[in-house]
Amino acid sequence: MVNTLNPLHVDLAGKKYSNPHYFQIQHRITSLINNYLTIEKLNHRLEDLPLQFENPRSGPWKKIDWSSINREQVISINLEVFLSILVGAIDTEAPIRDYTQTSRQYLEKIHPQMARFVGGFTNEDGNIQEVGLWEKEERQHTPALIKVYSQLKGEKITVKLRTVRGYIPTDDPHEDLYRHGLHRVATEYGAACLYLWLMAHTTGALQDVFEQLLIDEINHMTKFWGFGVWLFPDISFLNVGNILVKTRSQDYKCNSLLRTLKRMMEKLNWKSWTLTNKATLIFTFIYTMHRLMAWTNSLTPDYLQELLGKQQSLSILNP
Numbered sequence: 380m381v382n383t384l385n386p387l388h389v390d391l392a393g394k395k396y397s398n399p400h401y402f403q404i405q406h407r408i409t410s411l412i413n414n415y416l417t418i419e420k421l422n423h424r425l426e427d428l429p430l431q432f433e434n435p436r437s438g439p440w441k442k443i444d445w446s447s448i449n450r451e452q453v454i455s456i457n458l459e460v461f462l463s464i465l466v467g468a469i470d471t472e473a474p475i476r477d478y479t480q481t482s483r484q485y486l487e488k489i490h491p492q493m494a495r496f497v498g499g500f501t502n503e504d505g506n507i508q509e510v511g512l513w514e515k516e517e518r519q520h521t522p523a524l525i526k527v528y529s530q531l532k533g534e535k536i537t538v539k540l541r542t543v544r545g546y547i548p549t550d551d552p553h554e555d556l557y558r559h560g561l562h563r564v565a566t567e568y569g570a571a572c573l574y575l576w577l578m579a580h581t582t583g584a585l586q587d588v589f590e591q592l593l594i595d596e597i598n599h600m601t602k603f604w605g606f607g608v609w610l611f612p613d614i615s616f617l618n619v620g621n622i623l624v625k626t627r628s629q630d631y632k633c634n635s636l637l638r639t640l641k642r643m644m645e646k647l648n649w650k651s652w653t654l655t656n657k658a659t660l661i662f663t664f665i666y667t668m669h670r671l672m673a674w675t676n677s678l679t680p681d682y683l684q685e686l687l688g689k690q691q692s693l694s695i696l697n698p
């Protein structure tokens with residue numbers, strides 16, 4: 380489909396409408412999910428994980444015409460709201476180094492290769508010797524969002540760095556990893572849904588930026604989730620729900636998945652969104668989850684073992 384504002388640019392979300400109503404936006408979202416989240420593509424991202432263990436290589440970014448990004452490329456979102464969504468996304472993305480090092484610590488004892496994938500490795504003094512692939516890809520996101528912000532607003536933004544909840548081990552490294560992993564998957568899933576939704580609300584070079592972010596987030600979400608299903612075979616969406624409401628260890632981490640999403644929405648200035656904006660984002664969350672469930676159900680133990688090897692059954696739900 381040719382975009383009429385910029386004749387050379389193909390709109391990645393299908394048909395473009397100048398003033399779309401709910402169902403037209405929903406149609407763009409559905410078309411994006413059907414394009415970027417096919418079972419084949421998700422399998423392909425997971426099958427890449429053992430290759431990255433062997434030979435870590437980050438994929439190149441597509442060429443983006445940064446200088447052509449402009450306000451006309453925002454569809455159906457109030458500009459001020461759009462800018463506050465960018466600020467929220469920047470806040471969620473940074474500080475990536477702290478995130479990757481926390482995840483590396485949770486993984487180190489259990490799966491050193493995955494630990495290296497997310498956080499590289501450190502020497503005895505704790506200095507980083509090699510940067511993890513996850514970090515290499517993620518650390519491009521904050522600068523990209525900052526560039527978009529300055530291009531649209533005409534002024535620079537200063538990033539306030541938050542303190543990240545670090546590595547807090549208990550005496551059960553498997554359960555620690557399980558809970559931490561859920562939180563990570565939730566963040567990647569939330570980010571993937573947000574960037575997909577933003578792709579449906581943009582066009583031109585602005586849409587290209589969100590496409591690149593979406594591709595990265597889907598890549599990480601798929602790898603983390605598939606790895607989790609392999610490592611914890613008891614995992615299913617039903618018992619993820621179960622563990623989230625369980626109060627077995629009376630700590631704050633119990634509902635980390637919901638907390639993560641709630642926190643993200645607060646950061647994104649959700650209260651100022653139009654009803655259509657809210658409804659289409661909820662639709663994105665639900666339809667993406669639906670696709671992920673279909674994919675998860677297709678991950679047989681044989682397929683996962685062939686991909687990631689045999690592992691001891693780590694039952695988190697029936698210890």
Ligand SMILES: [Fe+2]
Nearest residue numbers: 472517520570
């Ligand atoms: Fe990211």
Ligand SMILES: [Fe+2]
Nearest residue numbers: 567570596599
């Ligand atoms: Fe991410």
